[in-house]
Amino acid sequence: MHEFKRGSLTDPLPAAAADEHVTPLMHAGGARIERIVSHGQASPPGFWYDQDRDEWVLVVSGRGVLAFADGRRETLEPGDWICLPAGCRHRVEETHSPTVWLAVHLPRADT
Amino acid sequence: MHEFKRGSLTDPLPAAAADEHVTPLMHAGGARIERIVSHGQASPPGFWYDQDRDEWVLVVSGRGVLAFADGRRETLEPGDWICLPAGCRHRVEETHSPTVWLAVHLPRADT
Numbered sequence: 001m002h003e004f005k006r007g008s009l010t011d012p013l014p015a016a017a018a019d020e021h022v023t024p025l026m027h028a029g030g031a032r033i034e035r036i037v038s039h040g041q042a043s044p045p046g047f048w049y050d051q052d053r054d055e056w057v058l059v060v061s062g063r064g065v066l067a068f069a070d071g072r073r074e075t076l077e078p079g080d081w082i083c084l085p086a087g088c089r090h091r092v093e094e095t096h097s098p099t100v101w102l103a104v105h106l107p108r109a110d111t
Numbered sequence: 112m113h114e115f116k117r118g119s120l121t122d123p124l125p126a127a128a129a130d131e132h133v134t135p136l137m138h139a140g141g142a143r144i145e146r147i148v149s150h151g152q153a154s155p156p157g158f159w160y161d162q163d164r165d166e167w168v169l170v171v172s173g174r175g176v177l178a179f180a181d182g183r184r185e186t187l188e189p190g191d192w193i194c195l196p197a198g199c200r201h202r203v204e205e206t207h208s209p210t211v212w213l214a215v216h217l218p219r220a221d222t
Binding site: 002003004005006007008009010011025026027028029030031033053054056058060061068074076078079080081082083084085086087088089090102104106107108109 | 113114115116117118119120121122136137138139140141142144164165167169171172179185187189190191192193194195196197198199200201213215217218219220
């Protein structure tokens with residue numbers, strides 16, 4: 001009981017594959033934490049994420065470019081985070097290989 | 112509406128001070144994400160964190176040592192994460208200066 005669990009986001013890294021690697025790390029009360037490893041993947045042309053919950057994303061290593069429905073592009077380097085509120089349409093425009101992301105999916109706001 | 116917000120965990124870093132720097136980054140639905148910057152701080156002697164919610168912690172840069180009530184010590188380097196379930200008594204034994212932590216406080220489990 002009350003046992004901790006530990007790991008590393010960057011060691012080892014999975015080998016490059018056709019799809020991104022998504023590793024669930026923890027979840028509780030509607031919140032979910034996962035590691036995503038990209039090897040050059042991008043969202044399919046014309047695809048937009050349009051989520052019903054807030055998401056918080058960090059680039060741990062590598063580099064990723066997000067594009068937004070209003071035309072803006074945001075390049076994220078290691079240490080850079082972005083908060084994507086529910087309904088903020090976005091796509092992954094490009095990723096360096098490898099790029100390690102940390103994604104925190106937040107529960108629906110309780111207010 | 113649906114506006115994203117971005118920042119960096121590591122640039123700039125606050126100057127060393129007597130206390131750790133805690134910066135709230137995002138919260139929703141009982142979950143809370145924060146950055147903690149330590150400059151050598153440790154928990155007071157004999158103090159134990161004993162939380163009623165799960166916490167997930169990542170060392171982004173630097174190094175931190177956690178101690179547990181059963182005598183174990185865990186050293187966390189950059190990229191290392193640890194999941195501290197509710198009721199897992201722990202303390203910060205030592206920190207490198209500076210150490211950047213990411214802490215995700217999860218909501219109470221809904222099951």
